[in-house]
Amino acid sequence: MSTFSDTTAGTTARPIDLTAPSGIDRAAHHRLDEAWLAAAWSHPTTRVFVVSGGQALIDDTPDGRTELVMTPAFEAPLTETHRYFLGTDEEGVSYFALQKDTLPGRMDQSARAAGLREAGLLLSPRDAGLLVHAVALENWQRMHRFCSRCGERTKIAAAGHVRRCPACGAEHYPRTDPAVIMLVTDEQDRALLGRQMHWPEGRFSTLAGFVEPGESIEQAVVREVWEEAGVRVGAVEYVASQPWPFPSSLMLGFMARAVSSEINVDGEEIHEARWFSREELQAAFESGEVVPPSGISIAARLVELWYGQPLPKPVV
Numbered sequence: 001m002s003t004f005s006d007t008t009a010g011t012t013a014r015p016i017d018l019t020a021p022s023g024i025d026r027a028a029h030h031r032l033d034e035a036w037l038a039a040a041w042s043h044p045t046t047r048v049f050v051v052s053g054g055q056a057l058i059d060d061t062p063d064g065r066t067e068l069v070m071t072p073a074f075e076a077p078l079t080e081t082h083r084y085f086l087g088t089d090e091e092g093v094s095y096f097a098l099q100k101d102t103l104p105g106r107m108d109q110s111a112r113a114a115g116l117r118e119a120g121l122l123l124s125p126r127d128a129g130l131l132v133h134a135v136a137l138e139n140w141q142r143m144h145r146f147c148s149r150c151g152e153r154t155k156i157a158a159a160g161h162v163r164r165c166p167a168c169g170a171e172h173y174p175r176t177d178p179a180v181i182m183l184v185t186d187e188q189d190r191a192l193l194g195r196q197m198h199w200p201e202g203r204f205s206t207l208a209g210f211v212e213p214g215e216s217i218e219q220a221v222v223r224e225v226w227e228e229a230g231v232r233v234g235a236v237e238y239v240a241s242q243p244w245p246f247p248s249s250l251m252l253g254f255m256a257r258a259v260s261s262e263i264n265v266d267g268e269e270i271h272e273a274r275w276f277s278r279e280e281l282q283a284a285f286e287s288g289e290v291v292p293p294s295g296i297s298i299a300a301r302l303v304e305l306w307y308g309q310p311l312p313k314p315v316v
Ligand SMILES: [Zn+2]
Pocket: 147, 148, 149, 150, 151, 152, 165, 166, 167, 168, 169, 170
């Protein structure tokens, strides 16, 4: 029987999408320095992209990569847009995102609008990191236009990372809502996978849920598994995290060991849950009975850590 340590070995060797180091220094100390920001904005090496509704333009390069479409700042007019300073790279290049109501026109045929779910699978860790930062800021700005203390309209500050209230002086910072996502295994090393009612036919994945006020993340893992599947969990081991700005979550990934095996789904969040051995899951993949979790979600990576090999690509 494999241990958690065996199961999680290799997490550093195989980065999980949206968790890999981006190579970008967020350089937060520059956010309040208007003179520095102005100089960085007008510097010829500075790169700018537009984010709108969670999307940005991406394009394929001649050598087969996909990258964010970025321009020098002088090609990106600031009119009626919000400017987010995202950081600098090792060469000293500064990166900004402009939040606009619409994306700019496509510069060539292959450029296309994409959200994180698509782009996160294609972009380099640097570009994926820049986009996830910009999308998270955009989502927060969109939903926090008014002061939660006094109700007045707030103003953007700190290069997109603060909203200030002119009436009561409150400063509001970007929200990140912690959520736990866990692969539960039993003493036979079978994995507990569940499906939600609205998911595509056959899709099974890990259980997940939000951390509640006054709760540790370990307690949240135990509670969510009990609520959703009626299974008791003992040992809980953290694996990795993933920003998930849909709209503002941080997914905290765990391996968890069950101490009971009877399943009793809640019928609301989770419609069906089953224990799978590796052999059973492989057979279910091959027969098409089970569709693996897909895309950029950490769920697929947690299942892979236990499964021991890459999951088959789902047939769409
Ligand atoms: Zn206020």
